[in-house]
Amino acid sequence: MTRTALVTGGASGIGLATARRLGVDGARVVLVDRRPVAGVAAARLLVSEGVDATFIEGDVASESSVRSFDVIAFGAYFCAREVARAMVAASAPGVIVNVSSINSTRGLVSSSSYNAAKGAVDQLTRCLALELADHGIRVNAVAPGFVDTPMSVVDGVDELQTPAFRSVYVEGGRIPLRRAAQPAEIASVIAFLAGPDASYLCGAVLPVDGGLSVTF
Numbered sequence: 001m002t003r004t005a006l007v008t009g010g011a012s013g014i015g016l017a018t019a020r021r022l023g024v025d026g027a028r029v030v031l032v033d034r035r036p037v038a039g040v041a042a043a044r045l046l047v048s049e050g051v052d053a054t055f056i057e058g059d060v061a062s063e064s065s066v067r068s069f070d071v072i073a074f075g076a077y078f079c080a081r082e083v084a085r086a087m088v089a090a091s092a093p094g095v096i097v098n099v100s101s102i103n104s105t106r107g108l109v110s111s112s113s114y115n116a117a118k119g120a121v122d123q124l125t126r127c128l129a130l131e132l133a134d135h136g137i138r139v140n141a142v143a144p145g146f147v148d149t150p151m152s153v154v155d156g157v158d159e160l161q162t163p164a165f166r167s168v169y170v171e172g173g174r175i176p177l178r179r180a181a182q183p184a185e186i187a188s189v190i191a192f193l194a195g196p197d198a199s200y201l202c203g204a205v206l207p208v209d210g211g212l213s214v215t216f
Ligand SMILES: NC(=O)c1ccc[n+]([C@@H]2O[C@H](COP(=O)([O-])OP(=O)(O)OC[C@H]3O[C@@H](n4cnc5c(N)ncnc54)[C@H](O)[C@@H]3O)[C@@H](O)[C@H]2O)c1
Pocket: 008, 009, 010, 011, 012, 013, 014, 015, 032, 033, 034, 035, 038, 058, 059, 060, 061, 062, 075, 099, 100, 101, 102, 143, 144, 145, 146, 147, 148, 149, 150, 151, 152
């Protein structure tokens, strides 16, 4: 049976890489993004690569928007709740993979809202995993470190290209693997969590950070 993967934030970065990976693995992918032009372009790109991809415009931070496209946090919360309801109603258990961050367990100056939100994603992952286990639905999360996506560009500056990033994280070895991740390296772990090889993972938040959280 063909699996269907709903990928939020699918127009760019980790979401696009995840849609590509799951699509190449044989899933029908539905990209959801609040940017319709980028979303349509991303779906077209994937189709041109042989992936069965479609796009739905939606803002996952809007409860009504999430409900309106029958799919199934705040973003992660609304989506997980709606998708879990749909799975239970259809007696078609699936898998939910949230995208957290290593910031979820750390303090960082000027990042209180982001870090707090990611902490909430971790706890949502654990609690939903407990609540949905009896329905056969597994819930886990990835916690990336630095990833080379458009999100790394702040005020026109790519933080991964700054002397500070190079000296501290690369040359200084704060990231033991001495580089940022490519989006596909996060996508492959998401694909693992979404697949049968992760059948005994429940409520895990998996760091995918080149070792950064070990040295933090
Ligand atoms: N890039 C990193 O270094 C990094 C590190 C840790 C965690 N993350 C997390 O990974 C996830 C993806 O980030 P990315 O680096 O791929 O970013 P990105 O900017 O490349 O892509 C994010 C996509 O999400 C879409 N989006 C944003 N808000 C939305 C909403 N409310 N509804 C629907 N779509 C929305 C954007 O339009 C964009 O296409 C985020 O949750 C981010 O916090 C990223």
